[in-house]
Every structure is written in structure tokens, then in C-alpha cells.
């Protein structure tokens with residue numbers, strides 16, 4: 001059984017950061033009575049709660065296992081994938097609700113996302129190095145298609161919204177594009193990629209910074225202004241040409 005090494009420092013920082021984020025969002029959401037606005041708070045609170053629990057699981061060694069790849073033992077934090085399987089669709093749901101997306105767009109985004117995390121998990125647990133890279137490629141392909149839908153269809157649907165909502169949507173969308181693209185890079189450079197450029201210690205630090213930015217940072221920006229959220233969930237006015 002693998003044991004947690006010095007990278008536990010980063011995992012504890014992750015646990016504390018996600019917990020503080022959760023408490024902050026709960027505090028911000030108190031007193032919000034509008035059901036449609038509450039959706040943003042509920043979704044965002046679940047994102048950081050799930051991440052806090054999975055960071056705790058990793059810090060305490062529960063979320064850690066060993067995978068032998070071509071005779072070499074790799075330490076794998078499987079709890080990341082359990083976290084991402086649920087938190088990434090929720091992040092996309094936040095973004096889609098802000099954009100006023102229709103059901104088909106939401107289903108397409110969530111479907112691509114679950115496919116990305118599932119094939120990424122296969123990449124992580126595959127024991128033949130070349131097949132790991134193959135699954136990484138499939139997962140990265142799904143990420144690129146997902147981002148294409150964000151830039152295309154979802155951005156188009158957001159255009160019917162008021163200027164303030166559109167501007168918040170644009171900021172969050174760009175944040176997602178910039179941060180999410182770094183995950184496959186950290187994976188391939190880190191222990192999972194078996195190239196061994198980035199040792200587990202620094203890989204864990206990189207994922208922690210990405211996770212905190214993509215969840216707590218995203219949530220802080222999203223929930224910053226109640227009036228923008230109210231506007232986002234109000235019935236859309238007819239688009240002006």
C-alpha cells in the first residue's frame with residue numbers, strides 16, 4: 001500500500017483552501033431567497049465541498065493507490081478523478097446557467113466532460129505506457145471539443161444576455177479555457193505521463209493551485225455580484241440586433 005509523502009503539505013493546503021471557499025460561499029448565499037439565484041450557490045457550494053472531501057481523502061492516504069507501469073510503481077491519487085467526475089460537470093452547469101443555455105447544450109457539455117474524465121481515468125490506471133498516452137490523447141481530444149462548444153454554441157447563447165452578464169460569462173469562460181488546458185499538460189509532465197519531468201511533489205502542488213483557482217477562484221468571481229446573477233436568471237429579453 002502506498003503512503004502519502006512530503007506532497008501531503010500541498011494536499012492539506014488544498015483541503016483548507018476548499019473548506020474556506022465552501023464556508024465563504026455558504027456565508028454569501030445566506031439570505032438569497034430567489035430559487036433561480038440559489039441554484040448558483042448550491043452548485044458552487046457542492047463543487048468546493050466535494051473537492052474539500054477528496055483533498056482530505058488524499059491528504060490522509062485514503063485516496064492514494066499504486067499502479068505498476070512497465071515494471072515501475074507509480075503513486076496515483078485516484079481521489080482526483082472521483083472529485084473531477086462530479087465537480088467539472090457542476091462547473092460547466094454554473095457557466096451554462098449563466099449563459100442561459102438550452103438543455104441540449106448543457107447535455108452536450110456534461111457528456112463531453114464525463115467522457116473526458118472517464119477516459120482520463122483509464123489513462124491513469126492503464127499499465128502499458130504507450131496505451132496511457134493513447135488514452136490521454138482521447139481525453140485531450142474530448143477537452144478540445146468541449147472548449148470548442150464553450151467558445152461556439154455556449155457563447156452564442158450568452159449573447160442574448162445583458163452586457164454585465166455577458167461580461168461575467170466571458171471572464172469565467174476564459175478562466176475555464178486557460179486553466180483546464182493546463183490539466184493535461186501537468187498530467188503528461190507529471191508522474192502519470194511516465195516521462196518523469198515533474199516529480200510527484202511539484203505535480204501535486206500544480207494540481208492544487210489549478211484546483212483552487214478553477215473552483216474557489218471561479219466561485220468568487222461568479223458569486224461576486226447578486227444583481228448580475230439575478231439578471232442572468234431573469235427571463236431573457238428579445239435579442240437586439
Ligand SMILES: *C/C=C(C)/C=C/C=C(C)/C=C/C1=C(C)CCCC1(C)C
Pocket residue numbers: 084087088091116117119120121123135136139140141143180181183184187211214215
Ligand atoms: C476542479 C477541477 C477541474 C477543473 C479539473 C479539470 C480537469 C481536466 C480538464 C482534466 C483533463 C485531463 C485530460 C484532458 C487528459 C487526461 C488527463 C486529465 C484527466 C488530467
